[in-house]
Amino acid sequence: MKRNVKEWLLRIVILLLGLTVAHLGVTLFLLSDLGSDPFNVFVQGLFRTLERLLHWPFLTHGRTHITVSLLIVLVLLIVDRSYLKIGTALCMLFGGPIIDFFSALLSPALAGAALPLRVLMLVAGCAILAFGMTIVIRSDAGTGPNDLVALVLSEKRGWPFSWTRVGVDALFALLGFLAGGVVGLGTVICMFLVGPVAGFFLPVNGRWIDALVGRVCEKR
Numbered sequence: 001m002k003r004n005v006k007e008w009l010l011r012i013v014i015l016l017l018g019l020t021v022a023h024l025g026v027t028l029f030l031l032s033d034l035g036s037d038p039f040n041v042f043v044q045g046l047f048r049t050l051e052r053l054l055h056w057p058f059l060t061h062g063r064t065h066i067t068v069s070l071l072i073v074l075v076l077l078i079v080d081r082s083y084l085k086i087g088t089a090l091c092m093l094f095g096g097p098i099i100d101f102f103s104a105l106l107s108p109a110l111a112g113a114a115l116p117l118r119v120l121m122l123v124a125g126c127a128i129l130a131f132g133m134t135i136v137i138r139s140d141a142g143t144g145p146n147d148l149v150a151l152v153l154s155e156k157r158g159w160p161f162s163w164t165r166v167g168v169d170a171l172f173a174l175l176g177f178l179a180g181g182v183v184g185l186g187t188v189i190c191m192f193l194v195g196p197v198a199g200f201f202l203p204v205n206g207r208w209i210d211a212l213v214g215r216v217c218e219k220r
Contacts, residue, residue: 008086008141015141016094018132018136018138018139023102024102027125028125030103031107031111033118034189035185036184036186038173041182041187042181043176044061044176044181045175048181072145076148085140088143091143091144095144122185123193126197130198131197133194133198137151138210139209140209150165162196166191166192173187
């Protein structure tokens with residue numbers, strides 16, 4: 001069914017809300033300083049391998065991250081372009097600035113915290129990330145490239161999203177580790193926590209988003 005401008009704008013607002021919540025979780029995860037998330041372990045390992053083999057002076061972790069994201073988008077253009085929406089570009093564009101904002105806000109209070117607080121930040125960050133990520137997914141306005149990998153596999157193969165996410169994260173972490181990326185406590189916790197929490201919140205957030213869109217878009 002074709003959407004009108006009002007519905008698209010509402011869904012984009014919901015996506016940006018979810019993106020903000022998700023990257024608050026990412027910021028807490030990063031400030032805990034207990035390891036990278038599985039996707040960034042993969043990016044780190046790929047970056048180190050390319051740096052060792054090619055010696056390109058312009059190669060950085062961030063540029064490798066962008067390149068991998070663009071490759072995922074390219075594959076989806078071939079496999080099923082219906083997953084690529086305006087929100088995919090928004091996730092790529094605004095994710096970094098949101099993390100920078102929350103880092104500047106929270107670093108003075110949380111950076112260098114004691115280990116028990118850092119573990120709590122890590123667990124809370126993963127749960128908040130999963131909650132926000134499912135708002136982004138259920139906004140149906142687009143999803144970040146790295147999250148699309150698990151989403152597409154889950155929907156195409158009929159696998160539960162929670163365990164598909166765990167499997168994809170485990171694969172990213174393993175490939176990154178073999179390529180020279182660093183796996184830490186945070187990587188392992190993120191790998192086994194984000195998927196199941198997201199699996200719980202997907203239907204919950206889907207219901208309130210559908211109800212909200214239905215109410216707002218029915219009004220004339």
